[in-house]
Amino acid sequence: MAGGWTRDGAVQDQIDDTVSDAVKAARSRIPRGESPEYCDECGEAIPEKRRAALPGIRTCVACQSGRDSAVKHSAINRRGSKDSQLR
Numbered sequence: 257m258a259g260g261w262t263r264d265g266a267v268q269d270q271i272d273d274t275v276s277d278a279v280k281a282a283r284s285r286i287p288r289g290e291s292p293e294y295c296d297e298c299g300e301a302i303p304e305k306r307r308a309a310l311p312g313i314r315t316c317v318a319c320q321s322g323r324d325s326a327v328k329h330s331a332i333n334r335r336g337s338k339d340s341q342l343r
Contacts, residue, residue, distance in 0.1 A: 287312030295319055 291307035294300065295316040302316050315323065 287314065 287310065289312045291302060291311060291313045293302060293307075295302055296314045297319040298316060300316045300318075302313065306317065307313060313320075
């Protein structure tokens with residue numbers, strides 16, 4: 257149900273493009289390549305199992321946990337409730 261000058265399905269096309277762009281952006285942030293033996297931030301050794309599980313990883317678990325907790329999450333309302341929009 258499109259309105260105005262748009263064709264039917266235009267809204268869904270816009271939603272699909274938004275999701276596709278977000279997936280591409282997330283994939284571009286995935287580390288690739290060979291992982292160093294030592295953390296770029298603190299210099300501690302990165303365990304072999306971590307380097308094998310996450311190719312291209314550049315930080316130890318402790319430093320990555322610190323980075324993850326510092327990231328601000330988006331304000332997108334994923335629960336669909338009005339209360340979550342007010343936070």
